Amino acid sequence: MAKDFSTREDNYSKWYNDIVQRAGLAEASAVRGCMVIKPYGYAIWEKMQAALDKMFKDTGHSNAYFPLFIPKSFFSREADHVEGFAKECAVVTHYRLKNAPDGKGVVVDNDARLEEELVIRPTSETIIWDTYRQWIQSYRDLPILVNQWANVVRWEMRTRMFLRTAEFLWQEGHTAHATKEEAIEETYRMLDIYADFAENHMAIPVLKGFKSENERFAGAVDTVCIEALMQDGKALQAGTSHFLGQNFAKAFDVKFASKEGSLEYVWATSWGVSTRLAGALIMAHSDDHGLVLPPKLAPVQAVIVPIYKNGDEYDLVCNKARELKENLENHGILVKLDDRDTHKPGWKFNEYEFKGVPVRLAIGPRDVKNGTVEVARRDTLQKEVIAIDQAGKAVGSLLTEIQKGLYERALAFREANTHTADSWEVFNQLLDKKGGFILAHWDGTAETEQKIKEETKATIRCIPFDGNKESGKCVYTGKPSGQRVVFARAY
């Protein structure tokens, strides 16, 4: 085990922070609540972006960019929206600094107060719908399928690396449609893309479902989400897709002339995932040896560590290692050859283990002589020696196997930590002992959900799409219920 490193058992949140820091993903910044995403962490985000961006484009979406600043008055156009975000908005009030009268540094110039304050976007629905009004006159202008990659700011009281920071990176899709049906279809289409991405790229199984009224996006008619389970038994909302109805169209007066000649309000969706996904990735797969990355999102899929005693051996081994690297690259594998002489092999082993590189290849004089290479997989920590001329093919299929294995391991964990509760007593026991997802009946009221939250800190993560429609009694009030919902304590 790594020195100076916490275990999940010992201290889960310290373990998480240690991974973020020691794997070089991110670090705290000079600004409270904001983090610096370091090159290795950003490389993972770029791989996520690349995969998602392709999925968006493949479904007809285009990227665009809207301003960081939003006129304050825009927020009050939609009542629920302003209600939901008002408490966490950063506001720009001035546009100029001046030298301090006492000569020490600079101060805000009070003569440079903005006529209307600007809110730093916590999300962009308002400015986008204000813009869409200009873009839409006729049904021929629809649909508009736009996505934006951007940073947003939500002034959070308590922050955690990746999971909740004051500023974070995300994508937000904003679509406009002529019909309700089409908008609803889009809402589900994008949720399916998120679920596909989570399961096939991140190797994290997710539940799809509706948010309850309490958890719904401010301004949405319906919010659907994907929910993942972390190793400590807490749930994490990994992505959301909103059917906005005509709420924003009405708030920003966006109408179109239909084929029939009538003037109608436009139907809308919005959907997003953020750098929070990196947090999900860490907590879903990593172990007490450090980060574990699924091959599809690993910036380096295989690392080659040469082993040698002197200059002659170094040349011999590294020449072979370069051949090996080329071989792997020809199989489409992202390979790094670490031929630095400044660190010992043992040090490198630990380093790459900590950084979650899926496959490690060690090659020394013995291997050169025997035509072999040692292959170690990060997920199971198993090692084996294989023929070096088979390495390209072998590592390729090993990466596929690791990707699949991580998903299956996460799925098995979720299944082992999903329970049903039919009484308040069992509900509480499950929460205290195991956490995880709890399937329980709920009377459908916001009041009951609120009370459950106050008493147990558990919330309704989602009302699952695939939940069977068995009827039962609310676990809290005993009132009739038509379907089990998913409860959990959540990030």
Added chain:
RNA sequence: CGGGGUGUAGCGUAGCCCGGUUAGCGCGCCUGCUUUGGGAGCAGGAGGUCGCAAGUUCGAAUCUUGCCACCCCGACCA
């Protein structure tokens, strides 16, 4: 914003209660030699506004007051 805690080299810390050498140690860093199949060893070396500001004192990392930052627990959080 409430309750508690912590600020000493890049990181982790001792010293503080009870003021008094040149602020000590580990990791890391630099140089050299020996090493290299799971975090190397030895020798030498560099690196400090003791969070910031004021005060008490002959003298402050140490005592007093104020401020700032961070951490934990609450509150808050689609």
